[in-house]
Amino acid sequence: MQNKPGSKKTIAIIGAGISGLSAAAYAAQAGNKVHVYEKHPQPGGRARQFKTENGYVFDMGPSWYWMPDIINGFFSDFGYNATDFYHLVSLNPQFEMIFQDGIVKVPESYEDLKALFETLETGAGNKLDSFMKSAKYKYEVGMQDFVNKPCYSWSEFFSPKIAVSAFKLDLLSNFRAYVSKYFSHPKLKALMEFPVIFLGASPKNIPALYSLMNYGGYVLGTWYPMGGFYQLVLGMKKVAEEQGAVFHFNQNVEKIITEEGVAKGIMVNGEFKEFDAIIASSDYHHTETLLSSELRNYGEKYWESRTFAPSCLIYYLGFKEKLPNLKHHTLFFENDMDDHIDTIYKDKKWPDKPLFYVCCPSKTDPYVAPLGHENVFLLMPLATGLPDNENIREYYLHDMIKRLEQHTGINDLISKLDYKRSYCVDDFINDYNAYQGNAYGLANTLSQTAVLKPSIKNKHLPNLFYTGQLTVPGPGVPPSIISGKIVAKEVNNLT
Template sequence: MQNNGHITNAKAHEIAVIGSGFSGMAAAAVLAKAGNKVTVFEKNDTVGGRARSFSEQGFVFDMGPSWYWMPDVYERFFELFGNSVSDFYDLKQLDPGFAVIFGNSEVMDIPADFNETCALFESIEPGSAAKLRKFIDEGEFKYEVGMRDMVYKPGHSVTEFFSFGLFQKALKIQLFKSFSAHARQYFRDPRLLALIEFPVLFLGAMPRDTPALYSLMNFAGLKQGTFYPIGGFGKVAEAFHQIAESQGVAFRTGQQIEKLEVSNGAIRQIRSNGMLKNVDAVIGSADYRHIESSLLDPEYQMYNESYWENRTFAPSSLLFYLGVNRKIDKLRHHNLFFDEDFEQHAIEIYKDKKWPSKPLFYVCCPSKTDPTVAPEGYENLFVLMPIATGLDDPESIRESYFTLLMDRLEKFAGVPVREHIILKKTYSVSDFKNDYNAYKGNAYGLANTLMQTAIFKPKMRSTKVSNLYYAGQLTVPGPGVPPSIISGQIAAQELLKSLN
């Protein structure tokens, strides 16, 4: 039965969702809207997954996502429930969208107005304005194909892509061409190349190992724009929580799932905190590998340890949350410190897998935009350094990098930031493992390499357990908040089909 384009059930089923990140909450809301009884089990004390936030001494820190791109994905999700973004939070477009800091403290502000961005490119590399327009036009086409058609497919088999002729478009969306090679057909200046390639490095893989399809992210960042939800990204997580609860979803925090009890090829019960609960189906939106290896008996696991060992994971991160009791005038809202070699850091993340020698890093200063996230006259800083997964991260190493990053930040800002820090927390590989059961402490999921795109990602539907589906950043479509939102919707729709 169809209802506003969504499949509904004649009978309510008892469905458990593991994990309350964006994919889990999106899946839960869609399932409950279709008339099912849905319970979300969350191991931590608060919902939101990586998009949790914490408050202390008048500061509000987003613990994870801070870039709000692809606003249409959020809006489309809210519309499923008769809502809009403005019902939940005030979304502001940033101008500049972000800043890139190069050597000698050279700052490149990326304007909100795309025509101004083209003029900026032209001032750096004559002839590049026209090339940028063409590059972004191609990215927009890929966005239309990728974000409207391709990513809403569940990735079960190659036949899905015949249905809307994706293979006919494969050359045009450049699925089989390297992002690095594609960018170098348009731009030569290393600053412009760094600007174009940074979304790939921070969320995916080496640019040379990433399909040129992902220039759709450049369209999102440079043409659609960079936005910010007033109150922080935690407000977005709150909105998803509210929508799910409005549909009747129950949330159980502090619930560690210990076992998925399988009988006759289907999960009949889940064990949480020593208690058993009967279920008709499960969506696993927590770490895919953790669910398979820790919650299922071996005969029900699709992927063995060597499979995961041979995947290319997006980076982990070393994070610092800092409360500063003064203003730092030279910082923008988003600041990318590219004052060291881009290629070297990428190699140390993806190839050599070691602590970086001269890292790039990112500083978010939301108090530039939002007075609610820091006391008046103070700054809220979120400092992120991408690192390889699986590294040991003792306090001594974290502190050595804190010194390195602060030396460079203070040199740029002309302010002794460390003297004014009144609140400091760190977060890294071991924390991602402890809080999210993240494989090797990954922060973003699987990298967007060709052999980990679409049908080549871990399957959304279990082939060993009939009523188990997966959502989140280790399955389709991939890493990032908008793909996670879409992932939850797809998983829910696929499960609903099986229930009818």
Template structure:
């Protein structure tokens, strides 16, 4: 790189998008610093260890779209295998409905046979569905997802327009799934992946059937040591490229100046009462929080803008260390033994604590012997919630008891409540405290049609020349693979 073009780049937040942006910016020859308010990297993908010998990933636990993660490593001359061992899960997960318990196998032929056994003709329909989903995945990941989304003109090439017609952007995911499958069980299994996108399947564009392909067909994986192995690998790449990461470094007191051309820039900011400067600033922290640090006239969006947005849910997460084994439990278990639509209404319409919640359990000790002491299980319980709820210890305990009762009902784990060796909960208040998350959200903005592509918050500040944004509140959206891509997009912008 021409040294005269070398810039000092400050990235606020060491989450996945921030680490990704740092790696790409450093590879381009810039001096890069990451400022992280917490004491460890990873953002929502942090990890913690306990005195009892348990290791808990705090957030992401589904390793899907492995090709997108491999693309990140390949951009820096590596493979994921250079940093960690990646094992396929078989079964990929277990699905508990009101009247059945079904394991989703790794092999596509076995999934097809499972669908056929549930509904005659559904095996072929599964193939048809996945053929269309593969097209959406390849087009979406190769032609659409890496756009900075400044203008609709980015999507007006003839090849993109012809592909867009086959993406079913204007059809909702629920009706799309219903056109293939009639069985309530199969429809629930196929609707499940888009819940990661933070909205009801009736509000998500059918384009996102690409999630089914990226999960079921490309497989569900587990990095030995936990999801934090990805974070450790990204930190290693970043630091080898010269990136410096500063912990306990919350940013405040931004000072703006205007140059002779009347371009406004962030001239300086403070960390622990010390003044610092930068040529370019990338906010990988919560978008709305970053805007709140600016005078109102220099914000991209008003408070009313954020109030009108549809946010993905928050979550009640409980990390449990359990004495003894739970023999029949799998690595991933989805408890859909209650009403999906009722729970979704309580999240998006009523904004209340659920009466009869759905939830998810991850038991990584089934795959990884290092995350729990010998003879014990590591459990991660997650229950989706509305944002902005009043979060009390009494509520956390109430819903933990509900989840444990249903685990005990379906699995061979008598007296599970008496076998708890370690317990920690994490909920709305913690998301606000640790990440400045708007409303305590866990997954950013929902990927509804009105919040897709150019309709998402802009990756650049329109009034401050050297301020950019990355992460789950901007393009391409929530999730680990999109966050990796978001970091790359914004690094290219500078």
């Protein structure tokens, strides 16, 4: 490389998912010439959106708008607020949890949430204050001092502030034991444990540090951008373009070309394009297959040994009539949570008695469904790498629909469908080159945290970097935004 630190470079970004959009904006802001290559006809990656001929608008992936301060932090770095690009609505209730013996509604107001806890368990309201005080501390330290590091070495974490914070962060205690110190009622435990399921392991194997998610969700609120989650994608793309980033769609990157220990460029739709540096926002494992084996950071045995966050079965459904008793977000937890979790992380099989999640954005947003109709998104977490076919998908659809009928009081919901599309393991592989069809990246277990995650930098090619949910800081929309920022800074400092 001939560039001096901080000098302007030509940078290729592979993939226009959340981390790619973030990296593009920050790299271009620093004055680099940035080109983003995306194999799909639109940006967003897993956060894409599609519209049907009969008037439905479906967000394909993320639907929980949590940690609004982190998301807004991206826009503020460029002189904007998130609300300059879309209208945010605070949901009330934030969501409902359906249990075998009743429903728990999580209210918008924290005081109302305390009251709810108190009704289920005497003294739990004050205990929630203590829990959230600690969770707020973890959130502020974790989301500021921990997650913004490139994680090349543990020495990055040797600072007086982090040393003082280490004990309070509960890095070595597990999340389930931690929650049990505060609450004993099974519904309260389920309410506090549910957010970490998508981090990629049982609450028994997730560090208690991640109680920060309870604060980032329940206290900071659950929001919805009118027009759908895709409005965030469009806002990020606009910001990146204003910095000078150029997007190329329907452009599949087939190979990373190397020469004398440097990544020279990429092959895109059969054409070579030369760059000073490359940032891969594509699936990490897939990106490495674009290199010869001796230039990869990790071999197949490494990936086989990793613990992955779930894949999932998704159904995008359009109903010809309104569904009563259904909220914007609903969690169907009538079955045992540990049994389902074990099928994801331990037994690696399709669940016998699944839990699932329903998003019905048409309860909030008239834009996403025809008048008098309902837009419904079903999601069931699954182990990665499972056999996947339409018959299996349909079996679970009917299971979920039956439970939806019981909740809404409407019979024969299948006959009221005027749109149906499924999405599962094979689709994640085909659309995103996702390793074993993972939907959420690598699990945030203690053995896969910080420096122990796949490196953001190629060990053999100094100008090739990785960003996204398979590297630091981890899965989720806010961490992916942060990941793009971290990598852009590292590339800008490249010599």
